[in-house]
Amino acid sequence: MNEKVRSDFPVTSELIYLDTAYYSPYPLPVYQAGRDFLDMRVSRTGGRTSEWADVMDEARDRIAKLINAKPDEIAITTNTTEGTNIVATSLGLQPGDNVVWDDLDYPSNIVVWLNQEQTRGVQNREAKNRQGVLDVVDFEPLVDSRTRVLSVSHVSDRNGYVHDLKSLADLVHAHGGYLHVDGTQAVGALQMDVKALGVDFLTCGTYKWLLGPTGLGFFYVKEELLSELQPVFCGWRQVKEWQPYPDFPLRLYPRELWGSARKFECATVHFQGLYELKAALDYIDGIGMDKIERQVLQLSSKVWKGLHDLGAELKTPRGTRSGIVTCWVNDGRRTEELLTKRNITVSVKPADDPREYVGRYQESLGSAPIRSDLRISPHFFNTEEEIDHLLSVLESRTELLRPATEAGSTRA
Numbered sequence: 440m441n442e443k444v445r446s447d448f449p450v451t452s453e454l455i456y457l458d459t460a461y462y463s464p465y466p467l468p469v470y471q472a473g474r475d476f477l478d479m480r481v482s483r484t485g486g487r488t489s490e491w492a493d494v495m496d497e498a499r500d501r502i503a504k505l506i507n508a509k510p511d512e513i514a515i516t517t518n519t520t521e522g523t524n525i526v527a528t529s530l531g532l533q534p535g536d537n538v539v540w541d542d543l544d545y546p547s548n549i550v551v552w553l554n555q556e557q558t559r560g561v562q563n564r565e566a567k568n569r570q571g572v573l574d575v576v577d578f579e580p581l582v583d584s585r586t587r588v589l590s591v592s593h594v595s596d597r598n599g600y601v602h603d604l605k606s607l608a609d610l611v612h613a614h615g616g617y618l619h620v621d622g623t624q625a626v627g628a629l630q631m632d633v634k635a636l637g638v639d640f641l642t643c644g645t646y647k648w649l650l651g652p653t654g655l656g657f658f659y660v661k662e663e664l665l666s667e668l669q670p671v672f673c674g675w676r677q678v679k680e681w682q683p684y685p686d687f688p689l690r691l692y693p694r695e696l697w698g699s700a701r702k703f704e705c706a707t708v709h710f711q712g713l714y715e716l717k718a719a720l721d722y723i724d725g726i727g728m729d730k731i732e733r734q735v736l737q738l739s740s741k742v743w744k745g746l747h748d749l750g751a752e753l754k755t756p757r758g759t760r761s762g763i764v765t766c767w768v769n770d771g772r773r774t775e776e777l778l779t780k781r782n783i784t785v786s787v788k789p790a791d792d793p794r795e796y797v798g799r800y801q802e803s804l805g806s807a808p809i810r811s812d813l814r815i816s817p818h819f820f821n822t823e824e825e826i827d828h829l830l831s832v833l834e835s836r837t838e839l840l841r842p843a844t845e846a847g848s849t850r851a
């Protein structure tokens with residue numbers, strides 16, 4: 440990537456930041472957009488919320504372009520989980536219906552579907568990965584005529600595995616169900632075309648590969664399915680047209696609700712975040728998703744090969760490539776210390792509890808080694824030289840990469 444991009448990300452002059460799967464650093468134009476909004480608020484000439492809402496529609500347009508959807512198919516949400524909840528609660532699932540997901544998924548997805556088991560008697564079915572891989576054949580035995588949703592993360596946060604969405608869409612459609620995709624670890628790193636891939640619902644947060652804020656996400660719903668989904672929450676922003684309330688001329692009541700995905704947007708949202716998100720999407724568009732994807736894949740391939748050459752036990756399967764590469768380390772804490780000292784930021788998570796970060800266990804575990812996952816996630820602002828540096832630091836301590844069984848230590 441060119442010098443301009445590097446200077447747009449001040450973090451690159453301080454750190455080798457290889458942790459976008461956790462969250463991305465802001466580039467300056469995104470930071471500036473947030474500051475502009477705050478300046479408006481401070482000066483009390485902040486404009487009207489209707490103007491802020493225009494930015495919501497501008498962000499919606501850009502998201503639609505990014506994933507090859509129509510603006511009417513996009514709702515702005517607060518996070519990935521909200522979008523998944525919209526699918527789960529609006530489809531009218533019945534006792535005996537089933538939902539299929541897999542063991543490489545993030546809990547934000549699984550928790551929502553498990554709740555449907557408790558509240559509606561929906562059956563959950565879990566596909567199990569084979570050495571980090573999940574092919575369509577692993578889902579086939581689980582999908583039947585009562586399957587309403589097959590739900591996967593496009594890219595797994597655990598090992599970067601990239602699901603074959605088209606095959607999964609074909610499978611679930613053949614049984615009359617829908618494909619729901621969590622795009623959080625994919626959109627912004629990989630090109631996404633919901634139409635070509637047959638995706639029915641896509642939910643996504645904005646603070647990772649999309650360079651945007653926390654507290655915002657989006658939900659894509661295929662146009663043809665909009666009338667089938669009945670929102671559970673309701674609010675004033677869902678109203679397209681108002682009419683006078685009978686006998687109370689000063690009050691209004693809804694004449695018509697939005698028929699588009701806006702029907703899932705209830706009320707006032709994080710407008711500052713929307714200014715930032717719009718700037719982030721413009722930034723990404725300015726570079727081009729094809730270029731971004733190429734750089735991400737080039738860097739993650741280099742990481743994979745480099746770790747492999749160092750004898751690391753990779754959790755990321757050979758044939759899959761995204762922005763995430765994961766391998767085992769037999770002492771997560773020492774690995775993290777080593778890299779932090781060299782100004783390299785990655786994620787190190789205890790293998791027994793991959794939702795946590797290894798630092799959280801420091802006190803409770805004394806000096807015991809913690810068998811961990813080392814997750815490296817370069818974005819387009821990273822360089823090949825940075826990857827070389829990471830690999831040379833790891834090369835100086837290859838005993839950390841030896842398979843956990845050899846080291847014989849796990850978290851208690």
Ligand SMILES: Cc1ncc(COP(=O)(O)O)c(C=O)c1O
Pocket residue numbers: 460461518519520521545547592594595596621623624643644656
């Ligand atoms: C695949 C995936 N989905 C979702 C999330 C976060 O979900 P939410 O934005 O709802 O908190 C993460 C966070 O790491 C993730 O990796």
